[in-house]
Amino acid sequence: SQQGEEDPQALSIQEGENATMNCSYKTSINNLQWYRQNSGRGLVHLILIRSNEREKHSGRLRVTLDTSKKSSSLLITASRAADTASYFCATDSSGGYQKVTFGTGTKLQVIP
Amino acid sequence: DAGVTQSPTHLIKTRGQHVTLRCSPISGHKSVSWYQQVLGQGPQFIFQYYEKEERGRGNFPDRFSARQFPNYSSELNVNALLLGDSALYLCASSPYRGGQAGYTFGSGTRLTVV
Numbered sequence: 001s002q003q004g005e006e007d008p009q010a011l012s013i014q015e016g017e018n019a020t021m022n023c024s025y026k027t028s029i030n031n032l033q034w035y036r037q038n039s040g041r042g043l044v045h046l047i048l049i050r051s052n053e054r055e056k057h058s059g060r061l062r063v064t065l066d067t068s069k070k071s072s073s074l075l076i077t078a079s080r081a082a083d084t085a086s087y088f089c090a091t092d093s094s095g096g097y098q099k100v101t102f103g104t105g106t107k108l109q110v111i112p
Numbered sequence: 113d114a115g116v117t118q119s120p121t122h123l124i125k126t127r128g129q130h131v132t133l134r135c136s137p138i139s140g141h142k143s144v145s146w147y148q149q150v151l152g153q154g155p156q157f158i159f160q161y162y163e164k165e166e167r168g169r170g171n172f173p174d175r176f177s178a179r180q181f182p183n184y185s186s187e188l189n190v191n192a193l194l195l196g197d198s199a200l201y202l203c204a205s206s207p208y209r210g211g212q213a214g215y216t217f218g219s220g221t222r223l224t225v226v
Binding site: 030031033035040041042043044045048088092099100101102103104105 | 157210219
């Protein structure tokens with residue numbers, strides 16, 4: 001079963017605009033991670049935010065986490081055509097072993 | 113350094129057959145996990161192996177099995193293939209038993225069952 005749900009399912013923006021994707025999850029977590037997937041191939045780890053953190057930045061990426069609402073958002077600023085991909089949130093709620101649960105994904109299209 | 117390598121990249125099998133997928137983690141990574149991704153969905157956790165022992169199992173039937181070798185590489189085996197097993201199978205490696213550092217994924221094996 002999917003732990004998280006991303007919103008929106010699909011997003012189309014012009015190059016240079018910002019893209020915001022949201023993720024909601026159901027159970028308590030240790031951390032939340034965002035991944036990018038191009039053309040149905042392997043996932044690329046973008047950023048990890050721990051449950052005691054509220055915001056994290058990495059380059060053009062900004063992630064927020066609200067554990068009270070069980071939600072997270074990923075902001076990509078100044079988008080580029082190369083950002084076109086599917087983006088997944090993944091929650092780690094394991095008690096000492098790895099059990100990462102992925103959401104359903106947001107398909108982002110950046111139009112040049 | 114090589115990333116996570118998976119083989120083969122593509123595979124076509126017939127219903128009822130058996131398949132073995134292989135994964136080599138990043139050097140020094142002792143944890144290997146397997147995920148199934150059906151088209152249009154997020155990856156679903158199948159197994160985690162750490163230090164050659166099964167540490168976690170997802171909600172998959174017993175037709176799915178895996179093992180980890182002394183060099184930390186891993187195999188995923190699926191018996192009695194069904195059409196619904198058609199998917200992208202992803203392997204992820206991590207230096208840790210838990211998920212505190214994120215995971216590095218391979219490019220996957222695309223399995224088609226006909």
